[in-house]
Amino acid sequence: MRKMDVMTVSGLLIGLILIFVAISLGGSVLGYIDAPSILITIFGSFSALVTSYSLERIKGAVKIAKVAFYVKQTNAPVIIEKFATLSIRARREGLLALEEEKEALNDPFFERGIQMVVDGMEPEVIREIMETEVFYIEDRHAEGQGVFKTWATYAPAFGMMGTLIGLVQMLRDLDDPSKIGPAMAIALLTTFYGVLLANLILLPIAAKLSLNSKAEILEKQIILEGILAIQSGINPRIIEDKLKVFLSPQEREASERAKAQKQEGGVSVNAT
Amino acid sequence: MRKMDVMTVSGLLIGLILIFVAISLGGSVLGYIDAPSILITIFGSFSALVTSYSLERIKGAVKIAKVAFYVKQTNAPVIIEKFATLSIRARREGLLALEEEKEALNDPFFERGIQMVVDGMEPEVIREIMETEVFYIEDRHAEGQGVFKTWATYAPAFGMMGTLIGLVQMLRDLDDPSKIGPAMAIALLTTFYGVLLANLILLPIAAKLSLNSKAEILEKQIILEGILAIQSGINPRIIEDKLKVFLSPQEREASERAKAQKQEGGVSVNAT
Amino acid sequence: MRKMDVMTVSGLLIGLILIFVAISLGGSVLGYIDAPSILITIFGSFSALVTSYSLERIKGAVKIAKVAFYVKQTNAPVIIEKFATLSIRARREGLLALEEEKEALNDPFFERGIQMVVDGMEPEVIREIMETEVFYIEDRHAEGQGVFKTWATYAPAFGMMGTLIGLVQMLRDLDDPSKIGPAMAIALLTTFYGVLLANLILLPIAAKLSLNSKAEILEKQIILEGILAIQSGINPRIIEDKLKVFLSPQEREASERAKAQKQEGGVSVNAT
Amino acid sequence: MRKMDVMTVSGLLIGLILIFVAISLGGSVLGYIDAPSILITIFGSFSALVTSYSLERIKGAVKIAKVAFYVKQTNAPVIIEKFATLSIRARREGLLALEEEKEALNDPFFERGIQMVVDGMEPEVIREIMETEVFYIEDRHAEGQGVFKTWATYAPAFGMMGTLIGLVQMLRDLDDPSKIGPAMAIALLTTFYGVLLANLILLPIAAKLSLNSKAEILEKQIILEGILAIQSGINPRIIEDKLKVFLSPQEREASERAKAQKQEGGVSVNAT
Amino acid sequence: MRKMDVMTVSGLLIGLILIFVAISLGGSVLGYIDAPSILITIFGSFSALVTSYSLERIKGAVKIAKVAFYVKQTNAPVIIEKFATLSIRARREGLLALEEEKEALNDPFFERGIQMVVDGMEPEVIREIMETEVFYIEDRHAEGQGVFKTWATYAPAFGMMGTLIGLVQMLRDLDDPSKIGPAMAIALLTTFYGVLLANLILLPIAAKLSLNSKAEILEKQIILEGILAIQSGINPRIIEDKLKVFLSPQEREASERAKAQKQEGGVSVNAT
Numbered sequence A, B, C, D, E: 001m002r003k004m005d006v007m008t009v010s011g012l013l014i015g016l017i018l019i020f021v022a023i024s025l026g027g028s029v030l031g032y033i034d035a036p037s038i039l040i041t042i043f044g045s046f047s048a049l050v051t052s053y054s055l056e057r058i059k060g061a062v063k064i065a066k067v068a069f070y071v072k073q074t075n076a077p078v079i080i081e082k083f084a085t086l087s088i089r090a091r092r093e094g095l096l097a098l099e100e101e102k103e104a105l106n107d108p109f110f111e112r113g114i115q116m117v118v119d120g121m122e123p124e125v126i127r128e129i130m131e132t133e134v135f136y137i138e139d140r141h142a143e144g145q146g147v148f149k150t151w152a153t154y155a156p157a158f159g160m161m162g163t164l165i166g167l168v169q170m171l172r173d174l175d176d177p178s179k180i181g182p183a184m185a186i187a188l189l190t191t192f193y194g195v196l197l198a199n200l201i202l203l204p205i206a207a208k209l210s211l212n213s214k215a216e217i218l219e220k221q222i223i224l225e226g227i228l229a230i231q232s233g234i235n236p237r238i239i240e241d242k243l244k245v246f247l248s249p250q251e252r253e254a255s256e257r258a259k260a261q262k263q264e265g266g267v268s269v270n271a272t
Helices: A006-025 A035-053 A055-067 A076-093 A093-103 A108-118 A123-172 A178-232 A236-244 A249-271 B006-025 B035-053 B055-067 B076-093 B095-105 B106-117 B125-171 B177-232 B236-244 B251-271 C008-024 C036-053 C055-067 C076-093 C097-106 C108-118 C125-170 C177-232 C236-244 C249-271 D006-026 D035-053 D056-067 D076-092 D096-104 D107-119 D123-172 D177-232 D234-246 D247-270 E007-024 E033-054 E055-067 E077-093 E095-105 E108-117 E124-173 E177-232 E235-242 E249-271
Strands: none
Touching: A006 A178, A006 B035, A006 B095, A006 B125, A035 A055, A035 A123, A035 A178, A035 E007, A055 A123, A055 A178, A055 B106, A055 C249, A055 D006, A076 A093, A093 A108, A093 A178, A093 C236, A108 A123, A108 A178, A123 E007, A123 E095, A123 E177, A123 E235, A178 A236, A178 B125, A236 B125, A249 D076, A249 E077, B006 C036, B035 B055, B035 B125, B035 B177, B055 B125, B055 D234, B076 B177, B076 B236, B076 B251, B076 E095, B076 E108, B095 B106, B095 B177, B095 C108, B106 B177, B106 D107, B125 B177, B177 B236, B177 C036, B177 C125, B236 C125, B251 C076, C008 D035, C008 D123, C036 C125, C036 C177, C055 C125, C055 C177, C055 D234, C076 C097, C076 C177, C076 C236, C076 C249, C097 C108, C097 C177, C097 E055, C108 C125, C108 C177, C108 E077, C125 C177, C177 C236, C177 D035, C177 D123, C236 D123, D006 D177, D006 E033, D006 E124, D035 D056, D035 D123, D035 D177, D056 D177, D076 D096, D076 D177, D076 D234, D076 D247, D076 E007, D076 E124, D096 D107, D107 D123, D107 D177, D123 E124, D177 D234, D177 E033, D234 E124, E007 E177, E033 E055, E033 E124, E033 E177, E055 E124, E055 E177, E077 E095, E077 E177, E095 E108, E095 E177, E108 E124, E108 E177, E177 E235
């Protein structure tokens, strides 16, 4: 069901390749790999991250980070269409009939919402429960992004520390001028690693997670409004109008077109 | 209908020309063009951007960015005048008469609002639907600006990476002192590109998009308030007063003047 | 009516003189004036500003900026005193009598508010209209400050670009060591100009505009509350109490003193 | 009544002494004092501050800044105890009896609140008036802190300008290499002054003012809630419970202990 | 009851060890320890902190900081389970029966809430009191984090000051070129200390405190909602549903599993 997001992955790869090419144009790439520098920049900043969050939460964040590399399908139009079906059925057969539809939803949040309607809970209670849930989902997403953003601030700082360590070393033995250049070159490597880690990997992942989170929260919002609209018994046409305001003009047009095609198709079938 | 915004374009061009002049005063401009430096700064930061947003969204943002180069006409006074007409007609012939006016509005948001009034929907429902729509329009605008702002943070970072790569290369072969200068000159070019890209192109576009977005949201707000005012049946005079608070004093004066001229004209016609 | 704000102007002048003195202590001031550097820093950052805002808005902002150089008189106590008079008259002769007072107010916002009360509009409608107007006044003020803040971020960036251009030029002809110093001196000038422009001129103007805006919004808030209080017909004493909470303790004391003096005067006149 | 805050003053002094010691370890302190550098950093940034705020406001802020050097006694527990007495008296003798207690409060805000209760004003009006007052007190406090925060951003910027001026001077006469070192040393002094002024003096004062402001606003909040609770006539026990939530656990324990001691004392007296 | 948080401590230790290793790879670690540099960076920034907060508050913050090194157990599922028991008992035996359960709660906030229900206070009053308390708990937590964040901004600033002092010293005696290197090495040490202190110790502690605070506030929020739900007498099933929205999907699953096991266990016992 989940598809690898070619763009995210290739963005990362192309970025790395560009860096690689830029380096190799000027000489050997090997000279840019220095174990102690990697140690201090990557592992140093990571240990500051562990102090900040505990390993468990970081594991959780890394698990979430994988999400950034998969396509987040915009389900919003699908969900709205689903509500069109649900609202018509609810009108014809009553709210209890929705229980049968519940199984096919494949979304625990959606299911729980429908269940609360079937159970006959008060609309204000349903809204309160669902809004609290959406709020805390958003909160947990933000925490996941926070891990990467925090790392992205530690990485250049540890890079700078590495450079300072290297500079101090170099400055203390200025006797052999021929060593100054290479020593300083290595000292600068940690700063390079820190900036690279932050700007090519950590910040883009945080940005992608934030986008995916926003898309998911939008879906939850549509589900919340849709469920309350069905419960209140308003006209299915108005429900659809109400939910479509969440869509972008492009999505709206696409969904109109899809609907028109289906109806045309339906008519031709009838005509046969 | 859309007019190229001479100012935006010329701001950009004059900025580039100034940079060009400043460079050429000191020597050949060619020395400032270096393919690998361009590669790492522009394409490197762009690939981080692709990781952050996916190519599709970036394409969308670029499409929106074109808007920044066109004049965003302030339609606010025109819209308010339109409401003067609409409210008078609604008072005389009833709300249903508005359906005929709908076609001439040329704004799907406006049309949908009028349609809801014609359909006799509850004012709270109309407000809720329209406010949600305005909120998500603003949200999508913000996302478009976000692409440029994010790029503007990656560009100098990749510029700095390029400079670090160049410095490390230079420092490792310090044998030939005559090469130090030119090598370092090239190393600094990427930082120059990054700062230029961010401050002359990306940040100004983001700022312009934000201004255009605010103007559009203001119009939507006026439409929303106007539609609800018409539905509530208040006096057309008060509707106009209510909507004019959205205008700046300059716009207000201009609109008063325009009105006065028209009425004068009207009177003179009557007098003839 | 408007008085030049000696402090604002002299702050700026003294700042410039200090810089001038600091420069001239070390040698000729002429060496600090370099046409291409001025070109790239001031005009370069200005062209980025034009791209961001369009020339029209910048003109508007500059017009507003002049306000920063004039004394913004705190009218708050005067306004509160005016309301004392208005509320007493409204109590004695009815709300319609306020129409006569309207002319003397010299503030279109105040006048429109009184007019709405005279016209017998609902208090909620008046509050809504006036609050919306205050919100958009604040918004336009923020936009004016925004122009200067944005310029203040572009100026040092273009200064840095100028320095980078200069450094690259210098590094490419390292043959003549005697030229290195002067070339680098000129390269640093753009950074100096950028920091100076931002910190001595642009940011202080933005700060001053923000203060003036806050004072004006406070006055509008007092007018809004005062008008609604008069309409609701509460006791003039309570209206004054209600409005005085907007004043600082110093202003409150000053206004108490002024009142006491007046009453004393009044008594002595009566006594004569 | 006000006590010098030993900690604030000694923090500042110890900081200055540490800097002094660090300097004197490496040589003469006199070499770190340079009149033109002080001129440009301190007075230059101050003149930008005058442009931003006008001298009058800065004087006000400096007057407020003195507060940062005095102990801000946490009156919260005392105020809550006061309300215990007031609420019991109000219950026994009626709200009018509070007028006699008013004099002993020593806090104009508290007095005005009690007076409004005595005057029989509506609770919503009292809340509105008092909340507006608290809002504007907080606002004026924020303005005072703002002066120091703004200065703290100008100071390092003017330090940097001074360094740039010095560097340009030095670079233009590179003929005598023996002068390079001392000239650059003096150039760096302004940056040192700017960072010192901002981080040892201005930012700590702004932080301290912010803490004192928060403590004062908390007290006002307690007074506001207490006055409305007394007016509503709820049980004195519940009033105390309601107000104690504003206290930290430590303050709460301390206040419980104090109360227990008093009651014990009271019992023992009765027992004698 | 409290367990040392192995991760937080080992993050810190591993970070320090990595720095140690990186340093010792290049030479003696002793060369990186310089008493005056430590003095100015650590104690200098600490004295600015004392000026900002007063020693008492810093002591309090350090006491809180210890919390960062202990495991913050997520009690949320336990609390929700507790409410399952409480709500069933309240339904069977009335709200007064909750008084007996109070003792076992081990949380003054929880106890006070139950007591207010037992005392028969109005739900709005209970909500107001408990929400105010949660707000001020959060506020005090934020103040504790603030101490570390503020220190983290002073530390690199004092490091920079130390480096500037060292540079000025070095530049003034350029006579002996052999001393330049070591002098500059020592000058850079303070910057190194400042960045290290901020990024390996202070910022991670502030981040950890913020996480712990969020977890505690979440618990308080659950307690608040649970107590009001019990008082309102809703079905224990719905209370559980309502409170579970505060849990992450993982916690929810874990709690479902635990419950299922318990019920199974109960059944098998019955079956024997």
